[in-house]
Amino acid sequence: MTTEQARTPALPTTTKATSRPAWVTDELVARWCGWVRRDPTREGEPVTALAPYDLSPTASVPSCVPEDVSAAAAGARAAQRDWASTSFARRGEIVLAFHDLLLARQEQVLDLIQWETGKARYHAWQEVAQVATIARHYARRARRYLTPKRVRGMVPGLTKVREVRVPKGVVGVISPWNYPLYLGVGDVLPALLAGNAVVSKADSQTPLTLLWTRALLAEAGLPDDLWQVVTGSGSVVGTALIDAVDFVCFTGSTATGRTVAERAARRLVGVSLELGGKNPLIVRADADIAAAAAGTAVAAFANTGQMCIHVERVYVHQKVYDAFRDELVRVARSLRVGQTYDYDADIGSLVSSAQLAAVEAHVADAVGHGATVLAGGRARPDIGPLCYEPTVLDGVTPEMAVCAEETFGPVISLYSYEGDPVSLANQGTYGLSASVWSRDTREAERMAGRIRAGSVNINDGAAAAAGSVEAGMGGMGDSGLGRRHGVEGILKYTESQTIAIQRLMPLGPPPASSAESFVRSTNRQLTLLRRLGMR
Template sequence: MATSSRPAWVTDELITQWSAWVSRDASRRGPDRAEPVTAVAPFDLAPIAAVPACTPEDVTAAVARARADQPEWAGTPLRRRGDVLLAFHDLLLERQDQVIDLIQWETGKARYHAWQEVAQVAAIARHYARHARHYLAPHHVRGMVPGLTKVKEVRVPKGVVGVISPWNYPLYLGVGDVLPALMAGNAVASKADSQTALTMLWTRALMAEAGLPTGLWQIVAGPGAEVGTALVDAVDFVCFTGSTATGRTVAERAARRLVGASLELGGKNPLIVREDADVAAAAAGTVVAAFANTGQMCIHIERVYVHEKVYDAFRAELVRATRALRLGQSYDYSVDIGSLTSAAQLAAVEAHVDGAVAERATVLAGGRARPDIGPLFYEPTVLEGVTPGMAVCDEETFGPVLSLYAYGADSEAVGLANQGTYGLSASIWSRDSREAGRMAVRIRAGSVNINDGAAAAAGSIEAGMGGMGESGLGRRHGAEGIRKYTESQTIATQRLLPLGPPKPGQSAVERFVRRTNGQLALLRRLGVR
């Protein structure tokens, strides 16, 4: 088996080895066995590989295996868990060219954008290996009776964490959430996206080489409606990244079981260019934030609001920078923008742009598919004259398309940025960072970048990342990015005397109440608690 886009080093033998990490009953035959899933390569639409698929019964069994191995891992010292993550970190950097090839083969993205996933996952592994002890440390608090009641809050693992990740960032989103879950002492069951399963399976093999016990990270594959549903029904916590519509379903299903969930969902992210902004820098930053990963990322910029006094200058600079981008398919760093990943995504982009043009929006740059480069290529596109009611105005495009709008006052820009139901990421460009900061807290978004499009917040691993409104619940990265995989447990130790009256009887109870009331009044006068 060979295709024009298949990396030369990827053999059938290697694909068979990676596929063995799919958790399923290989002995099942006939109608009870799920049919393999075969994705197509975006660069040429040739088949990638037939990846074994799971049944709901396979998912249940995989979670049971993970659950059986989890207690021993939870009892493993944090230092040892951290050693596994650091070994993985080193192996990932050493063999990054392999996984970058796989990411490109499965998604069609430019090589630099594939490399960014490696850099981000390495940073996550290193961060939690070094800082989990701090994030998960017991917290001592004042007890009910000072001096007699000793209390501490500890963090205990949830058990088995289910991770459902999408195709657009198969390493970063597929593995970046797994690492802190493991570091917190959990086992993990991941659903590999059918488009990008090989990236996850390659990574699972690397984690085994880094020393992760076999049963702790189970991989299941297959249709989301069946396999994803079975996963949500079996695990103790769900980490989901994907569309808002599917996120609602995941949250509802988890809630029926009283199981927690973190959800990073859709976005229609705004960027504001203030009157005092460095126009050239703002235009360059907008191009990166809008067109990186061919616009297929939840935090990419789709709406750009520019102060009317600098609108013309910014528009000219933005159009020039957009037209200068190099499109292509190459396993090197010679191109800026790669392919869209699926025919469905190309169709969605075309529908948004063509619909806007039909309603008299203007294309300033791009605006057309490029089958001469590859079957799923679409030019980075800048639109003007977009109005409410157009799909490209009201809905997430998730492609290389942005719309330009003019505004007159900062208060108007904030109002425009807050339109809609999403609240994931935003950007403000200004020479006055203090004033931009005052604007930032008025914008409904989980992250606001000042003089950067999106990467500054997303790449700051010590800070939380997530959405407001219909962009999701919870945060990845930082303290919450690992604590969400734990339960808070209070351990209280009573010294010398038990709480309550020393003996039964009305008089003893009355004396206890009077004495306690006096203690409460004294504590109030002393300013204690």
């Protein structure tokens, strides 16, 4: 422990929650598990996760084998044929009914999310709000996004051309544990509204949240076979899923994303990948220091730092470095770490012992190489077995693992800068999200255009862009391919098909004309079109 840590007062805490939600009965779990697509005659090793709050088992979920995945894809493919001919209006009705049920029963899924992930309840609620927003957005906009477009034909007046969007067929969704509702369902809804069937691989840490949601969509009117759920290890079930579907939507680590892309490429199957990030935040000299510090804390410590878009690198102009540092430390030390099924805790638990070990290793390595812990820097087993304090590091240098590697925990590093910070923000191979704080928003916007990141937030840490579901969200470089949200978030689940109708006369030389005269005539037309400024 450093001298600074020894002076750090204990963080405020909240009452500990150590048991599973009382309303979650074995009967309910069995009912949810009925949505797992598997051969019931086969005995297999069940999937059992550990609850982060007390490391006790949550509930056992049956696991699948590759044959189950193949059967799920076949069942989904059969159901998709009818679904593709279902009207947009009917698809939208089902998704809006799901929207209403989700809001009405959110207390249940909030409990499940917390039980399986250990996150604070407010951060669980953010998933509900985001999924509801996505459901409403695409239910209202899917028809407009997918409306056929008239385009100019080869010979105006004689060639009529339409570009239409047709479903991919069966979409495979592989989602992670850190946002089991938002990432598990937010990508499924536009795929369904585009006319596809879906096969989802539930993450082994958080299968109950996904299965609860699958049951809710069935209640809203979604056909039973249209959205299939499989469970089990990524190396077995995930691999089989990639081999069985027509498009893959994956969210997870960059290393695994490369493997997914390579396997899909062998079948010439498209992929959408949201991967890792080492996201920068810039505090300009003219920033509102109090607002920037509060926003930085939210962007760094929300979801206990376990989100791909959270901030890990903070570059502060040297003129305001001391003031910003002191205010950020004050905010970090004021955050309440706890484990409760209410809104009393600001920061929840890490999800697993492995995640805690990774965070501890990064901080220990940094301190061992000379970094200073300004706030936090220690586990809190007195609160919960996987709790870790919001941590602010100073004096981080390139040889420290925390400098360039993704920590995925409640840890940020502060750096002072004097010149142009964009080159600092662009260091490394990631390019997912970034943030700029400045009173001069016009200058900040110009700076944003030079930052290599899929999203840049001005005077906000990460949520403004991610929550704007009409705008695409995704990464550059090692942070992935494709976008969720917006028009691209639904078009990616479709193929573009061109339908051309030739009228009155065929293309090419007419029967009474030679090829040579046709070429001369066409050349004159091309020259005229060029002079008239026509395409």
